[in-house]
Amino acid sequence: MIAKNAMMDTIRGVFERFGFDPMETPAVECTETLTGGDEESDRIIFRVAPAVRGEVKDMARDKTSLRFDLTVPLARVLAANPEIPKPFKRYQIGKIWRGERPQFGRYREFTQMDIDTIGATSLDADAEIIQVIYETLQALGVDKFVIRINDKRDVLRRLIEFGIPKERERRTLIAIDKKDKMSPEEWETAVAEASGIGLEKTKEYLWKISGENGLEESAVGELRLKTEKLGVPQSYLRYDAALVRGFSYYTGSIFEVALLEIPEIGSVFGGGRFDGLTARFSTQALPAVGASIGVDRLFAALERLGKIKKQKTLTEVLVFDLGEAFEDRYIEFLTILRKSGIATTKYLGEDKAFQAQLAYAVKQEIPYALIYGDKEKDRNVVQLKNLQSNTQQEIAIEKLEETVKTAR
Amino acid sequence: MIAKNAMMDTIRGVFERFGFDPMETPAVECTETLTGGDEESDRIIFRVAPAVRGEVKDMARDKTSLRFDLTVPLARVLAANPEIPKPFKRYQIGKIWRGERPQFGRYREFTQMDIDTIGATSLDADAEIIQVIYETLQALGVDKFVIRINDKRDVLRRLIEFGIPKERERRTLIAIDKKDKMSPEEWETAVAEASGIGLEKTKEYLWKISGENGLEESAVGELRLKTEKLGVPQSYLRYDAALVRGFSYYTGSIFEVALLEIPEIGSVFGGGRFDGLTARFSTQALPAVGASIGVDRLFAALERLGKIKKQKTLTEVLVFDLGEAFEDRYIEFLTILRKSGIATTKYLGEDKAFQAQLAYAVKQEIPYALIYGDKEKDRNVVQLKNLQSNTQQEIAIEKLEETVKTAR
Structure with missing residues (x-):
């Protein structure tokens, strides 16, 4: 938790320097607000209901659930508070709950950190979010990553260009999204089946959207x-026409971060533009672009990369208790x-033996022990023991403050 | 949120200086773990269940709920991780959910900050918690408060002394707890009824436990x-024999903080010793003492006391956008x-009129505007406008960094 807090403080620092302000939204919302009637969301959501004498009598009454992201509650709060000046740049750190992926076993809650700019249509806002992603990872000491980018507007334009009918749009995109899970041939066949425009034309389409083809005249360009x-x-950006994650949600840019040394861990940072979301809650549609970090996943990744300094305690000095x-x-x-x-903490254990206190300090990985007993009393000194180097320093009591201050 | 974060950072600073380390526990736990079969808890708890195709088919299956405090989950985690070195001093900041007190309307979630020392039987640990409470309130600029203290051991001893039978213990304590809600006569009658030892003996008992009578030989003394x-x-401590809050929980010291200028807001900080709690989860009972802050309530109190500097944004400088x-x-x-x-943030709004940008900065309460347009370009300067004092400073571009650094 100490190392994770340090990581989150670093991220918070970047967010704040870029002018994002902290904001909080409730963890429990109306189910309908959260899902917007979407079946997909309904599958992963956790319902919440008060117990009445130990029994949940009427689950349907309150119709509340735990949030599964930080974006939908944000949109609801913004719609309810139209007086908030726009553009509005906020960040949030919060728990979310998802019932998906049972293989993760006990993990039903995650911490997310989100940034969002609301009320700006300009691509400047999208670019800034990508800049923040880049700066955040640099601040965390991560340098080997790519930010894959795409834009829904380009994708839709291409679908039309190639005569893929509207009703096959979603199926086609889902097939495109499976690129990494199939061989190139399988992938082409799957997309052809979904698009209904035949294998040859599909191949042409997939070539057109691959690499950097035609990037200059595009939104993503x-x-x-x-x-x-x-x-x-x-070099940190990679155009990826197959990137269509959570696509129904987004209306413009889409991006996600892959760590090059551990690609198997998946996206640690992702987002995009979602101009339509507040329209679900108010007549005033607010343009918005944002990104989200899966804190637990990023932390696990940084651990694997050796970027995390594990720390058992923040306590720097343990004052030994050698008698009343x-x-x-x-x-x-x-x-x-x-x-x-x-x-600083005084030893509060019951076993007051010197060895027990020493063992405790070592086990807790407290760096310094301050020792004062009969011998030290006689000579008006304290012993400051460095438990890492196993060295000891004798300090006159009146010099303690000074010594400690300079030692840091 | 900015002001609340600042408040929490101050509190966190005190906790960490006293050697308490951050720790996190899940928000969702088994219902049985949380309530321990207690009916009282079952009345305020929120149940959690995954939705299956939009319907909660089997609420009983998972039997999970949202935590209603941070103490019970801590005890569960400690019991599950016996390798954690003891004494263990931790703090936690987290949401809790309670269905009680419907008059608060929409408020079903609260933030709490807890400190606990686990694995120490010594009264030193209890005294330290009280010291931390005192230091925390001082650090927040609050000076007019009392810490009411009591000790369950004293209370039980007195009950026996006065011949109040075991089976009337709980009723008697509940009656004692109602002191502030009744006239002295009503209170005496209510306690007499509960204790069953007659009005005269009850009066003697209540006199005995009032004020500082017999404090010297007591645990609380x-x-x-x-x-x-x-x-x-x-002068900040007040012995209060009628303080028996959440009594079934505590085994020793009990304390809570009342703010003298706004007593009606209730306790903002409270706790005590709860040596029996981990016994619910493991054979190894762990002595524990801790305290808990109701963050939202404390924040509301500090606002009322004028101790909160409201701040709309952390952004210090808005860079005006006067053209591509x-x-x-x-x-x-x-x-x-x-x-x-x-x-710092660049203006990202659509209305690029100078007045619109100025109005935005003022509305958002951003202290400085940085202005650079045609005039400034010609002279190689920027204007730094102080929006609070409505004064403007012209800075040579090469001096911007230096000026800004010294201005802070």
């Missing part, structure tokens, strides 16, 4: 130029150290 | 001495300011 101006090295006779002194030490901002 | 040694001014011709410069300014750690 413009986004590239914008991000380049913002200083995002273009020294209590007043211990309180004095604790006060001095804490006033200097040093996390 | 010892706790007072300990906290005094730790530097908590004793200046885009490269804007990106340069944004980079300089953000690198200096200054939260």
Whole structure:
């Protein structure tokens, strides 16, 4: 938790420097608000109901559920509070709950960190989100990644160009999305079946949307130029026409981050433009673009990459308890150290043997022990033991504050 | 949210300085784990169940619920992880959900901040929690409060002394707890009825437990001495024999904080010793003492006391967008300011009129506007407008970084 907090603080720092403000929304919302009648969402949602004398009498009454993302509740809150000045840039850290992927076993809750810019139609806002993604990963010490980008407007235009009928749109996109799970031949066949335009024309279509073909005149091409101006090295961006994740949701740019050293972990950061979402809650449709980090997945990835410094405790000094006779002194030490901002704790265990206290400090990985007993009392000193280097320093009591301050 | 985050950061700072480490536990647990079969808890709990094709088919299957405090899940996690070195001092910030008190209307979720010391029987641990409560409120700028304290061991001893039978214990305590809701006479009568020892003996009993009578030989008296040694001014502590909140839970010290200027808001910080709780989950009973802050209630209280500096945005500088011709410069300014750690955002709205941008900055309460247009380009300067004082400063571009750094 200490390392995860540090990671989240780093991310928060980047978000805030870019002008995103913290915002909170409820974890429990009306089920209808959350799903918008979407069957897909209904499959992963957890319903919530008050118990009445131990029995859930009427699950249907309240019709509330736990949120499965931070975006839908945001849209609901924005629709309910039209007075919030736009553009509005916010970030949120919060739990979400999903019933999907039973293979993850006990994991039914996740932490997400989201950024969103609401009320801006300009591609500048999309480019800024991509810049924040780039800066965030750099700030976390991750350098080997690509941001795959696509744009729904380009995709739809191409579908029309190639005569793929409207009613086959969704099926075709789902087939395109399966690229990584099939051989090239299987993939072409699957897309051809879905599109209904025949194998030859499908091959031509897939060639057209592959690589960087025709990128200059596209929406995603413009986004590239914008991000380049913002200083995002273009080697980090990869146009991917097959990227159509959660597609019904998005209306423009789509992006997601793959870590090159551990691609199997999946997307750790993803998002896009979703201009239509608030229209579900109000007549005033608000353009919006945002991205979302799966905190737990990113943390697991950083651990695998050796970017996480595990830390068992924030406590820097353990004051040993060598008898009630020294209590007043211990309180004095604790006060001095804490006033200097040093996390300090007195040993509170029952086994007061010196060895037990030492073993506790080592087990807890507390870096320093402060020792004051009969010998130290006689000479008006304390021992500051460095438990990592196993060295010891004798300090005159009146110098404790000074020593500790300079030692940091 | 900005002000609430600042409040929580202050509290977190105190907790960490005292050697409490962050820890997280799940929001969803087995219902039985949470309630322990207690009917009282069952009345306020929210059940959670996955929806299957939109219908909750079998609420009983999973038998999970949302936590209603942070203490029970902690006890469960500790019991499941016996390898955690003890004593273990942790803090947690988390949401909890309660169905009680329908008068609060939509509020079904609250944020709590808890500290707990687990694995220490010593009263030192109890005294330290009280010290942390005192230091936390001081750090928040609150000085007019009392920490009411009591100890279950004293209460039980007195009940026996006065011949109140075991089976009347709970009823008697509930009656004692109603002190503030009744006239003295009503209260005496109610306690007499509950205790069954007659009105005269009840009056004697209530006198005995009132004020500071017989405090010296009591557990709570010892706790007072300990906290005094730790530097908590004793004027902040008030012995209150009628304090028996959530009593079935506690096994020793009990305390709660009342704000003297707004007593009607109720307890903002409370806790006690609960040595028996982990015994519900494992054979190894772990002594524990802790306290809990109702974050939302405390925040509301601080607002009422004028201790909260409301802030609409963390953004310090808004870079005006006066045309695409200046885009490269804007990106340069944004980079300089953000690198200096200054939260900066470019205006992303559609209405690019100068007045619209100014109105937006004022509405959002962004303190500075950075203006660069044709006039500024010609003279190689930027205008830094202070929107609070409505003054403007002209800065040579090469001096921007320096000026901004010294201005902070």
